[in-house]
Amino acid sequence: MEPVKDTAEKARGYEGQQTGSGGQLEIEPYNLSPVPCHLSPPSPLPEEIIYDLNFATVREWKSGHPGGKAIAYFPVYAPVEIIHACGMLPVGLNGAGDRLDIQHADARFGSFICSIVKTTLELGLTGHLDPFDGFLFSSICDSARNLCFVMKRNFPDMYVDFLHLPHNPETTASAEFLKSEYLRLRDNLERMGGRRADDDALRRSIRLYNENRAVMRQLYDLRQENPHLIRASELYTLVRAGNFLMVEEHTEMLWNAIEDVAGRTAKSRDSIRVVIEGSFCEQPPLDLIRLMEEAGCYVVDDDFGLGRSWINEDVPLDEDPLTALAESYIDRSVYSSVRHDFRKPRFKGLIEKVRQRRADAVIFLIAKFCEPAEFDYVLFKRELEREGIPHLLLEFEEKSFTFERLRTEVETFVESLLFD
Amino acid sequence: MQQAGKTEYRGGLHQRQKELMLRWYDRLDVSASTGRPPTVSMMISGNPVELLEGFGALPIYPEINALQLAIRHESLEPILAAEEMGYASENCAYVKADIGAWMKGITPTGGRLPVPTLALCNFVGCNTYLKWYEHIAALMNAPLYTIDVPFMREDRPSKDDVTYVVRQLMEFVKKFEALTGIKFDYDRFKEAVRHSNRAEDLWSQIKHLARKSPSPFDAYFDAITLMGPLYVYRGTEDGVDFFEMALAEMQEKVDSGEGVYDTERFRVVIEGPPPYPFFRTFRDMFAKWKATAVASTYSTVGGLWEFGFRHDAREPFEAVALHMIEHNVTNRNYLQRYDQIERYIEDWRADGLIIHFVKSCRLFSAGQGDMRDYFTRKLGIPTLYIESDLEDPRYFSEAQLRNRIDAYFESLDHHKSQAVVGDRSREQVTGDR
Numbered sequence: 001m002e003p004v005k006d007t008a009e010k011a012r013g014y015e016g017q018q019t020g021s022g023g024q025l026e027i028e029p030y031n032l033s034p035v036p037c038h039l040s041p042p043s044p045l046p047e048e049i050i051y052d053l054n055f056a057t058v059r060e061w062k063s064g065h066p067g068g069k070a071i072a073y074f075p076v077y078a079p080v081e082i083i084h085a086c087g088m089l090p091v092g093l094n095g096a097g098d099r100l101d102i103q104h105a106d107a108r109f110g111s112f113i114c115s116i117v118k119t120t121l122e123l124g125l126t127g128h129l130d131p132f133d134g135f136l137f138s139s140i141c142d143s144a145r146n147l148c149f150v151m152k153r154n155f156p157d158m159y160v161d162f163l164h165l166p167h168n169p170e171t172t173a174s175a176e177f178l179k180s181e182y183l184r185l186r187d188n189l190e191r192m193g194g195r196r197a198d199d200d201a202l203r204r205s206i207r208l209y210n211e212n213r214a215v216m217r218q219l220y221d222l223r224q225e226n227p228h229l230i231r232a233s234e235l236y237t238l239v240r241a242g243n244f245l246m247v248e249e250h251t252e253m254l255w256n257a258i259e260d261v262a263g264r265t266a267k268s269r270d271s272i273r274v275v276i277e278g279s280f281c282e283q284p285p286l287d288l289i290r291l292m293e294e295a296g297c298y299v300v301d302d303d304f305g306l307g308r309s310w311i312n313e314d315v316p317l318d319e320d321p322l323t324a325l326a327e328s329y330i331d332r333s334v335y336s337s338v339r340h341d342f343r344k345p346r347f348k349g350l351i352e353k354v355r356q357r358r359a360d361a362v363i364f365l366i367a368k369f370c371e372p373a374e375f376d377y378v379l380f381k382r383e384l385e386r387e388g389i390p391h392l393l394l395e396f397e398e399k400s401f402t403f404e405r406l407r408t409e410v411e412t413f414v415e416s417l418l419f420d
Numbered sequence: 421m422q423q424a425g426k427t428e429y430r431g432g433l434h435q436r437q438k439e440l441m442l443r444w445y446d447r448l449d450v451s452a453s454t455g456r457p458p459t460v461s462m463m464i465s466g467n468p469v470e471l472l473e474g475f476g477a478l479p480i481y482p483e484i485n486a487l488q489l490a491i492r493h494e495s496l497e498p499i500l501a502a503e504e505m506g507y508a509s510e511n512c513a514y515v516k517a518d519i520g521a522w523m524k525g526i527t528p529t530g531g532r533l534p535v536p537t538l539a540l541c542n543f544v545g546c547n548t549y550l551k552w553y554e555h556i557a558a559l560m561n562a563p564l565y566t567i568d569v570p571f572m573r574e575d576r577p578s579k580d581d582v583t584y585v586v587r588q589l590m591e592f593v594k595k596f597e598a599l600t601g602i603k604f605d606y607d608r609f610k611e612a613v614r615h616s617n618r619a620e621d622l623w624s625q626i627k628h629l630a631r632k633s634p635s636p637f638d639a640y641f642d643a644i645t646l647m648g649p650l651y652v653y654r655g656t657e658d659g660v661d662f663f664e665m666a667l668a669e670m671q672e673k674v675d676s677g678e679g680v681y682d683t684e685r686f687r688v689v690i691e692g693p694p695p696y697p698f699f700r701t702f703r704d705m706f707a708k709w710k711a712t713a714v715a716s717t718y719s720t721v722g723g724l725w726e727f728g729f730r731h732d733a734r735e736p737f738e739a740v741a742l743h744m745i746e747h748n749v750t751n752r753n754y755l756q757r758y759d760q761i762e763r764y765i766e767d768w769r770a771d772g773l774i775i776h777f778v779k780s781c782r783l784f785s786a787g788q789g790d791m792r793d794y795f796t797r798k799l800g801i802p803t804l805y806i807e808s809d810l811e812d813p814r815y816f817s818e819a820q821l822r823n824r825i826d827a828y829f830e831s832l833d834h835h836k837s838q839a840v841v842g843d844r845s846r847e848q849v850t851g852d853r
Binding site for chain 1: 789
């Protein structure tokens with residue numbers, strides 16, 4: 001494992017823990033007990049938090065913070081620090097999974113549109129978004145952008161805003177522009193009753209999120225070294241739970257997980273090491289993530305719920321905070337199919353990720369009708385083939401519930417690599 | 421059953437349009453073998469063609485290449501070739517046709533197309549453009565520059581938005597100077613902006629002639645004839661001459677009371693791009709009902725001028741930036757599009773709205789169900805929602821479309837006759853007889 005050098009380490013004095021491969025067998029890899037949340041009792045499990053369409057954690061936070069506002073954001077890149085610094089609760093929404101029947105939104109968005117756009121609108125049209133005071137979108141794709149304005153028309157009392165994230169990182173003007181965009185957001189949030197987010201408040205928030213991201217990176221590194229100690233589905237729910245909790249609470253939850261996981265021992269098994277690519281926005285059903293592992297994959301990196309950790313190093317605290325945040329989007333953020341940086345093609349980023357994680361293969365897990373991911377697949381595929389890295393393409397919808405065909409495909413893929 | 425009407429008007433402008441477009445393709449062919457003039461591949465939406473004039477460079481428009489293939493029923497082969505490369509059935513078929521045609525060496529005229537000197541992604545609203553240009557750059561091995569244009573998330577662009585775009589336009593100029601060794605001719609650029617101003621004014625006057633009853637042209641199907649020169653030649657004298665000629669021809673038709681059909685039975689607004697692979701078939705479905713599109717959103721992709729915007733030569737860079745940010749339909753937000761359509765319905769006195777959902781284009785189509793809800797329920801406008809594609813012939817279901825269009829006009833006919841009984845004064849205003 002690489003040396004831990006983040007603020008998180010300073011905060012906790014954590015020494016990278018590593019279980020050597022082939023550690024003693026203590027527990028079966030697929031019977032690892034889930035990490036409890038350690039929140040005020042009764043502690044909900046991360047899985048309960050992320051699939052709760054009544055948003056109990058949000059309601060609870062609001063009742064504990066009279067007058068406090070909750071701002072939901074659509075994936076992927078949201079400046080949560082600014083929302084937090086205004087004294088508001090930023091909440092990452094990733095659709096409704098299979099928990100909501102679409103009754104109204106199909107008529108508004110029709111065919112060939114991904115599910116998350118529809119379930120997000122459906123959540124609104126069925127009153128599920130009532131605990132929220134605002135909704136934030138950004139320039140990730142055409143469907144999400146149009147959804148922003150459809151939401152604006154259908155929910156005139158809600159604050160609905162759209163952030164234009166720059167697509168031309170080559171010009172120095174883009175960081176300045178993004179700073180002006182962040183200033184506009186801050187002013188809008190303050191106007192709707194947020195606390196004044198001065199530089200000190202912003203720095204406090206940045207520090208908290210820096211730590212949160214650092215712990216997440218540690219968990220990912222820990223998993224990379226010891227994929228037999230933490231299941232992909234477990235890490236997934238742990239990380240995604242952060243979408244619904246105040247950042248401090250989530251960081252605490254992650255620390256507990258690290259301690260818990262580092263203390264585990266289990267035997268590794270015959271599996272291939274895979275990077276999962278393409279699930280940065282609409283989320284695959286949890287059962288599909290479980291299936292990957294059951295079929296013989298160790299997930300050593302993924303872009304699930306990328307919105308939680310899109311800045312991949314600490315945001316500097318010693319400069320103007322909004323400039324630092326803007327520059328972090330331009331220069332420190334994780335590539336994905338909805339972030340465009342022609343200085344460095346994303347297919348190079350994928351190859352690097354595969355090498356760094358020592359992965360054997362890439363599995364594309366792409367939401368149906370996700371045009372950005374589908375486009376990227378072409379160039380990703382070309383580059384992987386040049387590099388001789390095996391890959392498999394799977395398509396899902398958040399509301400899918402039977403995966404037999406996908407299971408067979410993954411099993412066949414794994415077998416072809418294991419017994420090659 | 422109605423007799424099918426005359427489906428299109430063919431005048432001098434059609435001949436001239438053909439000449440201009442062929443000359444453009446010829447020059448691209450020359451550039452493919454000599455490297456001169458330099459070329460810039462860019463998108464139609466909010467295209468900054470004036471800047472190219474400052475270099476004497478030629479635009480390449482992949483969208484025009486793609487639509488030419490579709491209109492000649494030649495789009496399926498390149499689409500299938502692209503799908504073999506890994507493109508998904510859901511991916512924009514314009515991109516697939518363009519990339520597939522490039523890989524297979526297919527061009528719209530049979531001439532050659534050059535590798536662009538620069539792939540310039542003039543991003544205005546369409547995120548698919550970003551992908552398209554990344555792919556052009558990667559597959560054709562062309563240098564790439566993106567002009568990031570802030571989307572219209574407020575009613576008007578901010579000063580920061582304009583400054584941001586102007587700075588990038590200037591960086592593009594520097595980059596293109598470095599790539600070609602040609603010094604940017606500012607005076608020539610300014611002159612191009614002046615020409616654009618004039619061409620836009622003429623184009624806008626033509627569009628306003630469609631407010632007459634009968635409208636002298638179809639602002640959806642015929643407008644497409646005028647759109648090619650608008651995007652390629654706007655900043656040139658040839659462009660201005662073309663639009664002067666077009667306006668004169670249209671004005672003549674207005675003066676003689678000539679419409680698209682012998683009578684103008686219906687006036688509609690059409691939203692969304694046309695199904696190019698079945699352009700004529702689709703048009704005939706409207707001709708059958710003598711229905712004229714008096715306005716369309718698709719004809720404002722490259723620029724929205726009928727509400728007053730003109731390039732201003734006093735601040736040419738700012739003018740180009742404002743055109744890219746605010747004055748084209750693709751960079752305007754969805755609710756601004758609702759307003760645009762509403763304005764057409766009122767000021768161009770339309771009877772109804774046709775929403776053509778195209779599977780390829782989420783920029784246009786994502787949310788058109790909500791648009792229908794707004795126009796039918798909120799405003800009580802008779803609205804038809806139909807689906808096909810702009811490039812992929814596999815998504816055109818002729819019988820189904822015909823049935824739906826027939827049913828719509830039958831009901832609109834009924835609706836109109838009821839309205840006439842109730843409101844004779846409107847009959848006089850619209851001139852319906």
